[in-house]
Amino acid sequence: MSVQNNRQSFLGESLDDVLENCLIGIVGLGGGGSQIVQQLAHIGFKHYVLYDYDEIEDTNLNRLVGATKLDVELRLSKMIIAVRLIRGLVPDAVITKVNRRWQEEPDYLKPCDIIFGCLDGYQNRAELEAYTRRSLIPYIDIGMDVKKVDNEPPRMSGQVIASIPGFPCMKCYGFLNESVLAEEAMRYGAAGFRPQVIWSNGVLASTAVGIAMNLLMNWTEKCDVQTLYYEYDGNKGTIKPHLKCEMPWKSCEHYKLENIGDVRL
Amino acid sequence: MMQLRMTDAVHKEMRSDLRRSHPFAYERVGYIFIKPAGGAVLVATGYEPVPDEFYIEDMTVGARIDHRGIALAMKRAGKNREGILHAHIHAGRGFPRFSRDDLADHPNLLRSFRNADSKMPHGFLLLSNDKMMARVWFPGKEAYLDIFRYTIVGLPLQYDWIGGHSSECTK
């Protein structure tokens, strides 16, 4: 075990090998994605595939981990900020940087061992889940929202969903459904002005990274009963297994094994 | 680096079947069906056992199957446009190695698999008690590729990832 991993050696003997050889994909390097990048880099992961095409703006500074005011003045990309953060902790990190919408160049994701999705929009999530399921890649999604309700305080909520082939998908859970996809499509896919704050992103990102570490290391020795769908209540400050985790479930009818792999058109 | 992925359910089904004893064969064989997912990944779409009655009694080898045992794989692969990995287990731990008898069978079996679908990769999956490796021929290639990197997707992930990944790039 390397000296750097001394304090996290409880995770298991194979930690050095996992950090050296696991390929992590992170799609979206904004408020949620930047937190995940930070945590994975601190843990010591070496190999990354990163997707984001956006430049940082003033309005991102309240939550984009690693960003500075100078970055805004220089109009740096979120990609550069993420890469700088990783290299500050893992100087020999191997990073594939895709400065495009992930749908334009998705194939870099296929060799990934785990993918984190930190995207806006339901359609985006649906497409990423379909893509990862086709390649049998575990996909961990995070997202948050703040809704204004008449005469009441705003309601802050969020989710962490691990979509693992062989286990319920986001459609099985009902998180993705025709109703939300249709409503979003009618708004021409515009996510709109979406409130986001750093602390809730931190909770969600930490939970997602925790799931990934248990998937990889089974340090709890209870990964077989790992919660795969957490709901976050920002008003109460709680994150807990979603009720849907208790639903009876036999198999995923949305992503059957016979439909995986590349499609030969 | 080429890698193989399968779900935990398929992996368990395969191991459970291959471990069963046979009335006279020393080893059991089955088939994992595969498809490419990009240029560096093969994903397993399912497992099919070989029925007991398709084995031929031959004390000189661990297992021998008749034409029906091969035809069942070809039929599925041709219909579903899949690749075929002929699978069996060698006792022991660590990465297994093909025996001389295994290697002798490869050319004929590969020819049959390629007749089912020449555009898909085909080959042989060999398991030990704790690891697996695959020898795969890709379409149009005479040389095979040995695949040692694999992931069994379940809770938790099971994997052997020694060997790393390719170099970085910017798009």
Added chain:
Amino acid sequence: MIYPEEQLEELKAQFGPGVREFEEGGHVYLYIPGLKMPPGCTPEITDALLCPQTHSGYTSRLFFKERIQTTKQVNWNGQFLILGVQWYAFSYNNIKDMPLMNMIMSHLRGMVA
């Protein structure tokens, strides 16, 4: 299969043996390679994907490998990654409850009339 087998056979008879059914995300898609566009459209031929079920708020949807230049102005409001490939769709709703062939024709008619 969510439609009678003979409807798929009808598509194959009309558009060739390359017509195939795929599934993804709980949706069924009929792949139509080399679908001929209505007169006046550019390109004249492209690959298409029919989803005969509710999709993104539409009762059925016809996706194209590329955005088609049409004689009538249509709203290309859909861009989707399906089966690992980028597809485009224009806004045209309430095509439903009809055989697959009629569905395709109705969607194509939406580009010109």
